[in-house]
Amino acid sequence: MTRSTLHVGVIGTGMIGQDHIRRLTQVVSGAAVVAVTDANEVVAKEVAAGLANATVHATGRALIDDPAVQAVIVTSWGPTHEEYVLAAIAAGKPVFCEKPLATTQEACLRIIEAEAAHGSRLVQVGFMRRYDAAYRALKQIIDSGDIGAPLVYYSGHRNPEVPASYTKDMAIVDTAVHDFDVVRWLLGEELVGIRVLAAKPNSLGGDLRDPLLMIAETTSGVLVNVETSVNIRYGYDIRGEVVGESGTAALADRGPVQVRRAGRVGVSVPVDWRERFIAAFDTEFQEWIDTVSGGLALAGPSSWDGYAAQAVCDAGVQALNGGERVAIDLVEKPALYSS
Ligand code: NAD
Numbered sequence: 001m002t003r004s005t006l007h008v009g010v011i012g013t014g015m016i017g018q019d020h021i022r023r024l025t026q027v028v029s030g031a032a033v034v035a036v037t038d039a040n041e042v043v044a045k046e047v048a049a050g051l052a053n054a055t056v057h058a059t060g061r062a063l064i065d066d067p068a069v070q071a072v073i074v075t076s077w078g079p080t081h082e083e084y085v086l087a088a089i090a091a092g093k094p095v096f097c098e099k100p101l102a103t104t105q106e107a108c109l110r111i112i113e114a115e116a117a118h119g120s121r122l123v124q125v126g127f128m129r130r131y132d133a134a135y136r137a138l139k140q141i142i143d144s145g146d147i148g149a150p151l152v153y154y155s156g157h158r159n160p161e162v163p164a165s166y167t168k169d170m171a172i173v174d175t176a177v178h179d180f181d182v183v184r185w186l187l188g189e190e191l192v193g194i195r196v197l198a199a200k201p202n203s204l205g206g207d208l209r210d211p212l213l214m215i216a217e218t219t220s221g222v223l224v225n226v227e228t229s230v231n232i233r234y235g236y237d238i239r240g241e242v243v244g245e246s247g248t249a250a251l252a253d254r255g256p257v258q259v260r261r262a263g264r265v266g267v268s269v270p271v272d273w274r275e276r277f278i279a280a281f282d283t284e285f286q287e288w289i290d291t292v293s294g295g296l297a298l299a300g301p302s303s304w305d306g307y308a309a310q311a312v313c314d315a316g317v318q319a320l321n322g323g324e325r326v327a328i329d330l331v332e333k334p335a336l337y338s339s
């Protein structure tokens with residue numbers, strides 16, 4: 001281990017926590033996982049057993065306070081994120097928090113206040129789409145002006161299935177939150193209002209209101225159409241297309257090869273988010289490690305981005321329940337997040 005290796009502690013060693021630990025220890029460079037914790041101590045111990053030299057802490061607070069932990073990764077359940085991110089800020093340690101930053105906009109604001117009082121950015125939120133090569137190429141085309149000013153954005157977010165624990169608001173707060181973040185980033189604008197319509201229910205989805213169609217507007221009036229279909233069986237399919245004044249640009253279909261047979265032509269569709277965004281997650285972590293280790297200013301998704309996306313989610317849930325357009329009112333953006 002070199003002197004510059006970043007010593008991280010991971011809070012939450014469930015599905016994505018384990019995937020990020022694999023990434024940190026086997027894929028990206030410059031980091032070592034020196035501590036783990038999970039509410040399920042058995043799982044935490046199993047995960048630690050597969051690591052070179054990791055301490056198992058009884059609580060997330062104890063992990064954050066461990067002097068051997070230089071930076072914290074939060075991959076526990078969403079409702080626990082606020083407590084751990086606030087504790088990491090209080091300890092002055094950089095913290096990478098999986099989405100959501102917190103489960104209400106008020107909780108996100110408490111994080112923003114704490115980080116602003118600290119005086120510099122410590123928090124990065126796990127909106128990995130911003131690190132995906134296809135989304136980055138799409139943003140480049142939008143920013144180049146080649147298709148003119150954007151007018152409409154279509155976002156399709158399709159999961160083959162969801163677990164029984166996936167409840168009625170989750171298509172918005174757990175799934176579409178990624179679409180809200182990525183469209184804010186692609187267009188460089190906030191979303192200011194949202195309507196949500198439930199389509200004829202997919203009979204494969206039990207009692208869920210699925211698919212959902214959400215129509216949001218940006219500050220300048222771009223219409224953003226987000227479709228979530230979370231029981232669509234055929235694969236994990238992420239669509240994105242911007243309609244500009246003089247052209248359109250869309251994420252291309254995936255698959256390294258195109259197969260033509262039996263009168264059909266096709267590419268493979270990823271099975272889940274891990275496969276679809278594997279390279280994006282790798283890039284996200286490599287850039288985060290390099291930035292934190294180098295003592296550089298964080299440039300990835302910020303607490304503000306976590307707050308703004310959560311505000312859209314909160315309004316979306318209200319719109320789903322009430323049926324009307326709900327306005328999204330953000331507080332004034334603190335200077336810390338302006339650049
Ligand atoms: P999971 O249930 O598989 O794992 C979460 C773990 O957190 C569990 O092992 C649980 O015991 C642990 N935990 C719960 N409360 C805790 C606490 N107070 N302290 C410590 N550990 C605690 O869930 P998951 O699918 O790994 O999701 C975890 C987080 O990652 C969620 O916020 C989820 O939204 C996010 N996520 C992001 C993506 C993405 O595409 N970026 C994909 C999947 C999940």
Ligand code: ISE
Binds near residue numbers: 159178
């Ligand atoms: C999951 O939590 C994720 O974040 C995935 O990216 C998303 O596609 C899925 O719908 C969520 O449940």
